[in-house]
Amino acid sequence: MAEDQLGLIKLAISIMVGVMIIVFGIAAYVLIKFRRKPGQTDVPKQVEGNLKLEIIWTAIPLVLVMILGVATVQKVFAIGEDYSKDKNAVKVKVTSHLFWWEFNYPDYGVTTAQDLIIPTGKKIALELKTADVLHSFWVPSLAGKTDTNTDGTVNKAWIEASKEGVYLGKCAELCGPSHGLMEFKVKAVSDDSFKKWIESMKAPAVLPADPAVAEVFKSQCLTCHAVGDQGGPLAPNLTGIGSRETVASILLNEEGTGNPVGRKPIKDNLVEWLKDPQAVKPGNKMPAPKEGLGLTDDQIEAIAQYLADYKLSY
Numbered sequence: 001m002a003e004d005q006l007g008l009i010k011l012a013i014s015i016m017v018g019v020m021i022i023v024f025g026i027a028a029y030v031l032i033k034f035r036r037k038p039g040q041t042d043v044p045k046q047v048e049g050n051l052k053l054e055i056i057w058t059a060i061p062l063v064l065v066m067i068l069g070v071a072t073v074q075k076v077f078a079i080g081e082d083y084s085k086d087k088n089a090v091k092v093k094v095t096s097h098l099f100w101w102e103f104n105y106p107d108y109g110v111t112t113a114q115d116l117i118i119p120t121g122k123k124i125a126l127e128l129k130t131a132d133v134l135h136s137f138w139v140p141s142l143a144g145k146t147d148t149n150t151d152g153t154v155n156k157a158w159i160e161a162s163k164e165g166v167y168l169g170k171c172a173e174l175c176g177p178s179h180g181l182m183e184f185k186v187k188a189v190s191d192d193s194f195k196k197w198i199e200s201m202k203a204p205a206v207l208p209a210d211p212a213v214a215e216v217f218k219s220q221c222l223t224c225h226a227v228g229d230q231g232g233p234l235a236p237n238l239t240g241i242g243s244r245e246t247v248a249s250i251l252l253n254e255e256g257t258g259n260p261v262g263r264k265p266i267k268d269n270l271v272e273w274l275k276d277p278q279a280v281k282p283g284n285k286m287p288a289p290k291e292g293l294g295l296t297d298d299q300i301e302a303i304a305q306y307l308a309d310y311k312l313s314y
Contacts, residue, residue, distance in 0.1 A: 089122065096137065169185065176283050183250060205239075
């Protein structure tokens, strides 16, 4: 979709640049050819009009507008295509929250957060809604913006990645104090890797090996979050968080791709988040683990280590 949009932009710019070159070229020629010569005092011959020229400079813009119009209409209909009934498309239900993204794959029985994993070369049919306020789903390298409306409307869109890689997504609608931090990643992988990821996501939950840490994690974390087949649906699913590009969508992990500047070990990012989530992402709805949930520094370290080691192979 983004490639189609880029093609329209290139076509429009090419037409505008071509017109500009011709118009300014003619203007420069007229300024030089018909400028007042030294010593010239007579009035130049007055020309009221030229029917042939007037037809030409009326017809040419009409043709250019028609070219751009036809191309635009074709792309608009293609971009607006509904693939929700396409059996070959991967269906994903997207739900926006303050300030994170939930991705549910209904055909596979899998729910995740923040990293949208997709197979390359396939249409990804999106159904988008919000759990709270107005947000807007935007992956500039793949597609335009689609709002998640507060009136219960489910908007439909689609994306497709032609090559493997990680594509940055943003919320494009001002939604609160951490709007600028409401990022997500679209991770395009091979079809085999996608199938392996689905299998890993559906595997039974792996809880901390230390019984004391496991008990704290179940009682204080799994009431809202989920791992594997255990936990609640209120907060981001943490299954395989150790394989994700970020923590809380904004703390970059060393294990991720791209520019290493500003990246830290995932455990350090998890500890930073768990000690003071409001400092990382103001206005989010997570209770303060220390003050609100009563977790000690040692428990936070142990939970952070457990989550950092919770990786998926795909």
